[in-house]
Amino acid sequence: MYRNVPVFIAFLVAANWAVGWSGDVIFFDGFESGNICAWSNADPADCLGCVAGEFSCYGNSIMACDVGPPAQWVPTGTVCSPYVPNQCDAVTGTCVALEVTGTATATGNYYEYAKFTTLNSTFLGGYDVGSFADLIYVNRNGTNLDVYQLQLVDSDGDSIMEPNQHPDNPDDTGPIEQRVLNWVTSYVIPELGTASQSELYPLADRVYFVGGGGSHYNIYEYIFSTDVTAIYAVGSPLIDQSFLGFGEVDGMFFSGREEGRLVYSLDPSIGDWVAEFRFPSLVGTHFDGLEVVVDPSTGTQYVYVSDDSSDYLGQYRRDPVLGWVKENVFQSFSAGDLVEGMGFGALNHFWFTRGDALYEMGGGDLTPFLE
Numbered sequence: 001m002y003r004n005v006p007v008f009i010a011f012l013v014a015a016n017w018a019v020g021w022s023g024d025v026i027f028f029d030g031f032e033s034g035n036i037c038a039w040s041n042a043d044p045a046d047c048l049g050c051v052a053g054e055f056s057c058y059g060n061s062i063m064a065c066d067v068g069p070p071a072q073w074v075p076t077g078t079v080c081s082p083y084v085p086n087q088c089d090a091v092t093g094t095c096v097a098l099e100v101t102g103t104a105t106a107t108g109n110y111y112e113y114a115k116f117t118t119l120n121s122t123f124l125g126g127y128d129v130g131s132f133a134d135l136i137y138v139n140r141n142g143t144n145l146d147v148y149q150l151q152l153v154d155s156d157g158d159s160i161m162e163p164n165q166h167p168d169n170p171d172d173t174g175p176i177e178q179r180v181l182n183w184v185t186s187y188v189i190p191e192l193g194t195a196s197q198s199e200l201y202p203l204a205d206r207v208y209f210v211g212g213g214g215s216h217y218n219i220y221e222y223i224f225s226t227d228v229t230a231i232y233a234v235g236s237p238l239i240d241q242s243f244l245g246f247g248e249v250d251g252m253f254f255s256g257r258e259e260g261r262l263v264y265s266l267d268p269s270i271g272d273w274v275a276e277f278r279f280p281s282l283v284g285t286h287f288d289g290l291e292v293v294v295d296p297s298t299g300t301q302y303v304y305v306s307d308d309s310s311d312y313l314g315q316y317r318r319d320p321v322l323g324w325v326k327e328n329v330f331q332s333f334s335a336g337d338l339v340e341g342m343g344f345g346a347l348n349h350f351w352f353t354r355g356d357a358l359y360e361m362g363g364g365d366l367t368p369f370l371e
Contacts, residue, residue: 049071050065050067050071050072050073051065051067051071052065052067053065055076055089055090055091055092055093056073056090057087057088057089057090058073058075058270059088059267059270059272059274060079060080060081060082060087060088060272060274061075061076061078061079061080061088062075062076062078062079062080062088062093062094062095063075063076064076064093076093078093078094078095080095080275081095082236082239082264082272082273082274082275083236083238083239084097084098085097085098085260085262085275085278086098086275087274087275087276098262098275098277098278099278100278100279100280101277101278101279101280101316101324101325101326102279102280102314102316102325102326102329103280103326103329104280104281104282104283104312104314104329105329106312106329106330106331107328107329107330107365108328108329108330108331108364108365108366109168109330109331109332109333109364109365110313110330110331110332110361110362110363110364110365110366111166111168111169111332111333111334111361111362111363111364112310112332112334112337112359112360112361113163113166113176113179113347113349113360113361113362113363114176114179114359114360115337115357115358115359115360116179116181116357116358116359117356117357117358118356118357119356121181122148122181122182122183123138123148123181123183123357123358124138124140124144124146124183125138125140125141125355125356126138126139126140126141126146126195126341126353126355126358127139127195127196127340127341127353127355128192128195128196128197128198128199128200128209128341128353129199129200129341129342129343129351129352129353129358130199130200130201130202130207130343130345131202131343131344131345131346131351132202132203132204132345133204133345133346134149134150134151134346134347135147135148135149135150135184135202135345135346136148136149136150136181136343136345136346136351136358137200137202137207137343138341138353138358139192139195139196139198139200139209139341140186140195141195142192142193142194142195142198143188143189143190143192144186144187144188144189145186145187145188145189145192145200145207145222146183146185146186147183147184147185147186147187148181148182148183148184148358149181149182149184150179150180150181150182150346150347151179151180151181151182152177152178152179152347153177153178153179153180154177155175155177155178156174156175156177161177162174162177163177163347163348163349163362163363164362164363164364164367165177165363166363166364168333169363169364171363171364171367172363172367179360181358187222187224187227189222189229191209191211191220191222191229192209193211193215193216196242196340196341196355197210197216197240197242198210198211198216198242198244199242199243199244199245199255199290199341199342199343200244200341200343201244201245201246201253205223205224205225206221206222206223206224207221207222207224208220208221208222208232208244208246208253209222209244210241210242210243210244210255211231215237216240216241216242217234217235217236217237217238217239217240217241217273218231218232218233218234218235219231219232219233219235219244219253219266219268220232232268233253233266233268233271234271235266235271235272235273236271236272236273239257239264239273240257241255241256241257241264241273242255242256242257242258243255243256243257243287243289243290243342244290245290245291245292245303246292247265247292247301247303248292248294248301249294249299249301250301251267252265252266252267253265253266253268254266254276254290254292254303255273255290256287256290256305257287258286258287258288258308259286259287260278260287261278261279261280261281261286261287261305261307262275262277262278262287263275263276263277263278263279263290263303263305263316264276276303276318276324277316277323277324279305279314279316279326281307282305282306282307282309282311282312282313282314282329283307283309283311283312283336284307284308284309284311284339285307285308286307286308287305287306287307287308288306288307288308288339288340288342289304289305289306289307289339289341289342289352290303290304290305290306290342291303291304291342291343291344291350292304293344293369293370295368295369295370296370296371297368297371300317301317301318302315302316302317302327302369303315303316303317304316304342304344304350306339306342306352307339308338308339308340309336309337309338309339310332310334310336310337310338310339310352310359310361311331311332311336312329312330312331312332313329313330313332313350313361313366314326314328314329314330315327315328315329315330315369328365330364330365330366332361334361337352337354337357337359338354338355339352339353339354340352340353340354340355341353346360347360347362348362348370348371349361349362349363349370350362
């Protein structure tokens with residue numbers, strides 16, 4: 001994943017890409033006129049011109065082309081309500097109801113690799129979870145953020161570290177390599193609020209989370225070195241959120257809540273949640289996990305979602321022409337543990353919590369999208 005955005009930009013400039021900015025959103029020259037506004041929350045002032053009769057979306061607002069000169073996008077006065085939920089349709093210039101995207105039919109497999117519990121490891125318990133590098137962060141109780149370091153051991157003695165090796169994995173068959181979980185430190189962050197309702201997105205020097213204490217619509221930022229918490233992005237109080245992921249390609253946070261299996265985005269420059277897509281029931285009773293991961297091979301950004309059981313993991317992407325599409329649904333034949341938190345990072349695998357346990361899943365047909 002492109003965790004270091006400035007380095008990523010330098011790479012693109014060196015490769016002779018033209019790069020522009022709007023807040024935290026990256027734009028690449030070379031799109032046909034108006035296309036970038038048709039599928040992103042781009043600032044209208046940064047769009048690459050438009051044609052009479054075209055529409056675009058700026059968050060929940062419908063924009064129309066004023067040919068000028070100069071050509072520019074102007075608000076039509078229609079603002080779609082993500083609470084219905086509706087979303088802006090850039091083709092028709094209208095608000096449309098959010099439909100279910102794809103089916104729950106499984107198209108691939110993934111596996112469980114480790115389970116650390118409060119009885120068999122240093123795991124102290126908790127719910128919301130995130131990962132950066134080999135560190136795993138867990139919201140233990142709404143106040144304490146615990147940090148663990150994961151170590152992979154060459155337990156089969158072949159001098160090769162094999163995080164995807166699994167007895168049931170036809171692409172990497174063999175015994176599961178041993179994992180060791182070490183507690184590193186804890187941070188006291190009262191703003192975390194109720195555990196299981198403030199999912200985490202950690203970086204090297206800070207962590208983002210959906211605010212607790214009755215403000216689950218704002219995104220908070222906590223700086224490790226200064227012990228300072230501040231509101232980073234403001235969302236509408238009409239939608240409480242429980243999950244959090246960050247799309248490094250489009251510079252937006254993604255979230256959702258247990259009810260309705262609805263996925264939302266929040267561009268910090270817009271200040272409102274935008275309804276993105278709805279997914280079908282996968283196996284459980286409700287939505288309970290979300291992460292956003294960029295395929296390092298293709299640069300494609302995927303949103304991964306889970307119900308309250310890890311039996312199935314849905315994978316979705318935004319197509320510039322078709323909109324949101326289901327890419328895959330991965331099935332696990334493990335125990336089908338409960339999901340109360342979901343993160344991605346260590347060993348290029350997904351990490352889930354259920355309160356008394358932290359467990360690792362990945363490999364199989366997921367591997368090409370993560371490594």
